[in-house]
Amino acid sequence: xxxKAALAKLGPLLGLIAVFxxxxxxxxxxxxxxxxxxxxxxxxxxxxxxxxGMAALGMTVIIISGGIDLSMGSTVALTSVVVAALLKFQGWxxxxxxxxxxxAGALCGAVNGALVTGLKVVPFIITLGTFLLLRGVAxxxxxxxxxxxxxxxxxxxxxxxxxLPSGVWMLAVLAAVVSATLHYTRFGRHVFAIGSNEQAxxxxxxxIARTKILVYxxxxxxxxxxxxxxxxxLTIGDPTSAPGLELxxxxxxxxxxxxxxxxxGSVVGSLVGALMMTMIRNGCSQxxxxxxxxxxxxGVIIVxxxxxxxxxxxxxx
Amino acid sequence: MTAGPRLEMRGVxxxxxxxxxxxxxxxxxxxxxxxxxxxxNGAGKSxxxxxxxxxxAADEGEMRLxxxxxxxxxxxxxxxxxxxxxxQELSLARHLTVEENIVLxxxxxxxxxxDRGAIRSRAxxxxxxxxHSEIAPDxxxxxxxxxxxxxxxxxxxxAVGCRVLVLDEPTSSITQRDAARLxxxxxxxxxxxxxxxxxxxxxxxxxxxxxxxxxxRDGRTAGGGDLSGASIAQIVDLMVGQKVDHLxxxxxxxxxxxxxxxxxxxxxxxxxxxxxxxVGAGRTELLREIFGLDPVRGGTIRVGAFVGPASPARRWAQxxxxxxxxxxxxxxxxxxxxxxxxxxxxxxxxxxxxxxxxATRRWLDGLAVRCRDPFQRVSELSGGNQQKVAIARLLHHxxxxxxxxxxxxxxxxxxxxxxxxxxxxxxxxxxxSALLVSSxxxxxLGVCDRIAVMRRGMLGPARPxxxxxxxxxxxxxxxxxxx
Numbered sequence: 099x100x101x102k103a104a105l106a107k108l109g110p111l112l113g114l115i116a117v118f119x120x121x122x123x124x125x126x127x128x129x130x131x132x133x134x135x136x137x138x139x140x141x142x143x144x145x146x147x148x149x150x151g152m153a154a155l156g157m158t159v160i161i162i163s164g165g166i167d168l169s170m171g172s173t174v175a176l177t178s179v180v181v182a183a184l185l186k187f188q189g190w191x192x193x194x195x196x197x198x199x200x201x202a203g204a205l206c207g208a209v210n211g212a213l214v215t216g217l218k219v220v221p222f223i224i225t226l227g228t229f230l231l232l233r234g235v236a237x238x239x240x241x242x243x244x245x246x247x248x249x250x251x252x253x254x255x256x257x258x259x260x261x262l263p264s265g266v267w268m269l270a271v272l273a274a275v276v277s278a279t280l281h282y283t284r285f286g287r288h289v290f291a292i293g294s295n296e297q298a299x300x301x302x303x304x305x306i307a308r309t310k311i312l313v314y315x316x317x318x319x320x321x322x323x324x325x326x327x328x329x330x331x332l333t334i335g336d337p338t339s340a341p342g343l344e345l346x347x348x349x350x351x352x353x354x355x356x357x358x359x360x361x362x363g364s365v366v367g368s369l370v371g372a373l374m375m376t377m378i379r380n381g382c383s384q385x386x387x388x389x390x391x392x393x394x395x396x397g398v399i400i401v402x403x404x405x406x407x408x409x410x411x412x413x414x415x
Numbered sequence: 416m417t418a419g420p421r422l423e424m425r426g427v428x429x430x431x432x433x434x435x436x437x438x439x440x441x442x443x444x445x446x447x448x449x450x451x452x453x454x455x456n457g458a459g460k461s462x463x464x465x466x467x468x469x470x471x472a473a474d475e476g477e478m479r480l481x482x483x484x485x486x487x488x489x490x491x492x493x494x495x496x497x498x499x500x501x502x503q504e505l506s507l508a509r510h511l512t513v514e515e516n517i518v519l520x521x522x523x524x525x526x527x528x529x530d531r532g533a534i535r536s537r538a539x540x541x542x543x544x545x546x547h548s549e550i551a552p553d554x555x556x557x558x559x560x561x562x563x564x565x566x567x568x569x570x571x572x573x574a575v576g577c578r579v580l581v582l583d584e585p586t587s588s589i590t591q592r593d594a595a596r597l598x599x600x601x602x603x604x605x606x607x608x609x610x611x612x613x614x615x616x617x618x619x620x621x622x623x624x625x626x627x628x629x630x631x632r633d634g635r636t637a638g639g640g641d642l643s644g645a646s647i648a649q650i651v652d653l654m655v656g657q658k659v660d661h662l663x664x665x666x667x668x669x670x671x672x673x674x675x676x677x678x679x680x681x682x683x684x685x686x687x688x689x690x691x692x693x694v695g696a697g698r699t700e701l702l703r704e705i706f707g708l709d710p711v712r713g714g715t716i717r718v719g720a721f722v723g724p725a726s727p728a729r730r731w732a733q734x735x736x737x738x739x740x741x742x743x744x745x746x747x748x749x750x751x752x753x754x755x756x757x758x759x760x761x762x763x764x765x766x767x768x769x770x771x772x773x774a775t776r777r778w779l780d781g782l783a784v785r786c787r788d789p790f791q792r793v794s795e796l797s798g799g800n801q802q803k804v805a806i807a808r809l810l811h812h813x814x815x816x817x818x819x820x821x822x823x824x825x826x827x828x829x830x831x832x833x834x835x836x837x838x839x840x841x842x843x844x845x846x847x848s849a850l851l852v853s854s855x856x857x858x859x860l861g862v863c864d865r866i867a868v869m870r871r872g873m874l875g876p877a878r879p880x881x882x883x884x885x886x887x888x889x890x891x892x893x894x895x896x897x898x
Contacts, residue, residue: 284762291759295748301708301739302760302808303728361750 110354110370113403117374121381128385141263143373143380145256148265149174149327149340151372153347154354155269155276156207156320158368160221161351162280163313164293164360167210168225170321171343172232175336177203177325179236179245182335186247196252199329200322206232207318211311221314229344236337245335255330265327269369272323277365289313293360349396350375353403374399419482421446421610422467422498422579427476429462436462438634440476442612444579449601449611451621451642454631455654455827460614463631464581468500469493480578491520499572503584503825505564509557514538516556517571541570544607545600562593569600580604581612586620587825590693591893598624616825617855618647630654655828662828663861664836666843670864674848675735675816677705678714679874680867682816687842687849688877689863691856691888697872698852699740702818705850706730706737718816731760736809740820740852742798746805749794753779753786753804756793761812778807783833799830806834810841817841817849823858835862856885868892 118135125134133139153170160167181199184190190198206228213224255265280286288309291299300306328340352358353374354367378399382392422444429437437459444450454460465471467478469487478485480496487493490500507516514534523533538552547566550559556567565585572580582601586594601611601624613625621628622642629639630653638653671684680701682688690698703709704724705716711724718725718733725733739746747756754768754775763770768790775789782803786796793801802822809817817838823831839862841847853859859866860880867877868891875891 281768282766284764284766287755287759287762287766290751291748291755294750295744297745298748298756299759301706301727301737301745303726303731304759305728361748 109406110367110374110403113353113406114370114374114377117377117381117399121377121384125381125384134381134384139380139384141258143376144266145258145263146380147369147372147376148256148263148269149324149331150343150346150350150375151269151369152265152272152327153321153324153343154350154368154372155273155365156317157344157347157351158354158356158363158365159276159280159289159313160317161348161356161358162293162360162363163289163310164296165214165221165310165313166225166348166358167207167314167317167321168222168344169206169210169228169232170317170324170347171340171345172229172236173203173206173318173321174325174328174340174343175338176206176232176236176239177322178329178332178339179240179335179337181252181326181329182245182247183239185250185252186245192251195250196326199326200319203322203325204315204319207321208311208315210318211314214314215307215310233337240335240337242337244337246333247335249333252326252330253333255327265330268323272320273365273369280365285309285312290361293362295361346375347372349400352407353400355407371403374403419479420444421448421481422485422612423477423479423482424463424467425477427463427466427473427478429466429471429474436634437466437473439636440631440634441636442629444610444612446578446610447605447608448627449605449613449625451625451628452612452614452631453616453618453621453628453650453654454637455829458631458654458827459634460631461583462634464500464583464614467493467498467579467581469498494520494575494577497576497578498581499575499577499579500581501565501568501572501583501585503587505561505568507556507564507568509555511556512553513542513550513556513559513567514552516567517541517552517574519571521575537574538570541574542566544573545570546603547600562589562596565589565597566600577609579610579612581614583614584616584825585613586615586617588694590695591889592693594620618650622647632656651828662832662835663858664839665861666839668843668864671846673717675705675716675718675850677701677716679876680850681877682848682850684815684848685842685846686864687838687851687862689859689866689880690850690852690869690874691854691859691866692869692892694854696869696892698869699820700872701869701874702737702820702850702852706735706818708737731812731814734813734815735818736760736812736814736816737818738802738805738809738820738822740824742801742805747793747801749792749801751793752790753784753793753796754789756804757789757808757811760808774811778810781810782807782837797827799826802826803830803834806837810837815847817847819849820852821854822851823853823855831858838862856888859888860885 122135126132153174157167157170177199180202181195184195184198210225210228214221256263288304291304292306292309296306329335332339350371351363351368353371354364356363378396379392382395420443424440424442427437427440440463452460466473469490469492487496517538518534523530535552542548542550545566550563550566556564585597604611613621615621625642628642630637632654668685670686673681674684675682692698700709704711707724707726707730715722716724718735721733754771757775757778758771772789779786784800784803793804806822823834838849842849851863860883863880865877866880866883868875868888870892
């Protein structure tokens with residue numbers, strides 16, 4: 099690999115390190131002691147990133163294919179409600195309930211994909227519709243309240259146990275699987291090809307519709323897993339939870355080098371992006387900054403990250 | 416008229432990193448002259464034009480416009496100084512009207528409000544000057560045929576008072592009749608005292624429209640002079656730097672049984688069947704119907720033992736491959752690597768980079784594609800090398816039938832010769848068949864065994880290429896031989 103390409107790959111990571119160093123120094127000088135780069139706090143950051151990171155795995159695939167899924171936050175809320183409902187009202191054990199919720203997520207995604215390919219409407223519009231629709235369905239299921247089932251094994255996915263909680267390990271393993279799928283399988287190369295040039299992919303005999311439906315179903319599946327983690331964190335099914343999550347997820351993918359024009363993006367980059375978003379929130383709260391200032395900082399970082407990426411592209415051409 | 420040249424370039428140099436794009440270019444164009452600029456792809460024509468239009472700044476050298484130093488800061492500055500470019504890919508806003516496009520960027524306004532009357536009169540004046548008043552100023556630009564869009568773009572150049580008009584391959588996407596009109600228009604512009612720089616791969620065309628020429632080779636001015644005193648062979652020699660002997664190789668071929676048919680079209684194993692015709696005659700559509708990219712509008716398609724329409728995926732499975740005329744929007748995924756593009760139609764379930772690379776390398780070597788490695792982005796390659804990648808996809812898939820739509824459009828002579836050689840090898844030695852659509856008649860006559868002419872969606876009978884010449888094909892294509 100030539101140095102320029104290597105630098106391009108490392109870009110998001112360097113950004114993450116910069117953010118880390120900034121808060122390390124800022125928090126230390128603000129509080130007079132190192133309370134940012136402690137083991138506990140870094141663990142906290144890892145598990146806070148898990149939900150956005152999990153959803154970002156699916157969003158990465160969707161964005162590489164040239165699509166977008168605005169309904170992801172709603173799908174997360176819906177699946178967290180579904181798992182709670184299955185546990186409480188149907189009396190399902192934890193594992194089947196979890197599977198059911200993930201399947202519900204995948205189904206939502208498949209519907210998105212079928213609508214996008216069947217109606218030939220841009221995914222922005224379709225998923226804007228399902229964004230509202232799925233949120234409504236979640237509230238319907240929960241009857242406009244929260245569902246609080248009895249304690250179960252699913253409550254501890256994000257508990258501090260061992261080095262990292264089991265949910266974070268799950269994320270790491272799945273990230274490796276998705277990354278390998280994108281790079282070393284026919285399906286993965288087809289996703290890149292569709293995102294880079296759909297017409298060229300069609301000319302080469304790539305099954306566009308089938309691949310796209312699978313891409314969105316995969317997106318829904320990971321939203322379902324994120325919903326599971328969401329449930330685990332709240333231990334209740336809350337249909338109003340994860341508002342605006344899809345924007346955090348999209349930001350994570352874009353910070354990580356994903357291009358909304360399609361054809362570009364990486365799983366590792368997206369996870370780095372997710373970590374960066376969490377680190378900013380965490381650091382700002384340690385600084386004792388109010389929420390509004392956190393939002394300003396996060397917004398600035400997103401714009402800067404994308405601007406740097408654009409500059410890099412322009413010089414690369 | 417001033418004594419000095421309208422445009423003068425002396426020793427212009429430009430490098431990008433380690434690549435020297437321009438290495439001392441001299442060019443002189445007088446007012447009222449149409450000057451042809453020829454050269455192979457990669458000779459530096461586009462870079463030179465970008466320097467001239469202010470998109471790039473020259474590293475060294477001098478440019479003068481009517482004797483005054485000329486160093487445009489950016490394209491708008493160049494436009495204001497009167498240097499206008501008409502690129503191959505037109506730069507018009509398709510959703511705006513003709514008049515809005517003509518004044519785009521320099522809209523006349525009164526107190527911040529657009530002056531509709533001034534816009535209209537300026538557009539009408541510019542179109543009248545070109546004697547193309549039939550174009551309605553309030554038409555939506557995207558609705559016009561390409562030839563008229565081109566006129567609109569030239570009108571835009573005139574509307575700001577252009578002194579030097581640069582046309583880059585202006586006939587590549589218009590019909591011969593429209594080209595003739597364009598040449599007449601260029602003659603008029605010359606008569607009005609404009610300086611025109613005409614860039615083209617077609618030397619015949621340059622001889623028709625221009626008086627003098629300059630040849631660029633490897634970023635340098637390789638020669639020039641009066642077009643009337645130079646033969647095509649001499650000019651090609653200057654472009655290539657060495658003599659081209661056998662541009663169209665032709666080994667003995669033994670056509671076999673029919674392998675593909677549709678209506679009157681029948682392609683046999685081991686032959687190249689050419690389809691001539693004007694742009695818009697329906698040749699591209701025919702190939703796209705066969706390949707399943709467009710719905711079939713009539714007739715039955717047979718490919719070997721298969722009958723009826725099929726999707727592109729099925730056609731690949733039936734050992735049919737297609738090279739699109741439009742490399743950028745359809746032929747290749749420019750953002751992806753060479754390896755990804757080349758192997759896309761035939762990927763294993765598990766894609767191993769090492770296997771992908773070795774498969775790709777084989778074709779890159781065989782076709783002499785100039786690149787760094789198989790995982791380089793296709794967008795970084797030159798046009799000729801990109802086209803070789805598009806064709807290599809068919810070789811990698813090992814298809815029996817090659818559907819080639821303008822496979823040598825816009826690529827350099829060297830790459831063309833390699834592609835002709837390749838087609839000949841595949842057909843004569845490999846027993847493959849090729850259906851070749853081309854607007855360049857010498858190419859059809861040189862490469863094909865039989866040629867059919869398409870006119871207004873109707874395909875004529877295929878006749879042996881040996882019995883045909885350019886004149887006959889042209890007559891049939893324009894429909895004047897029917898009488």
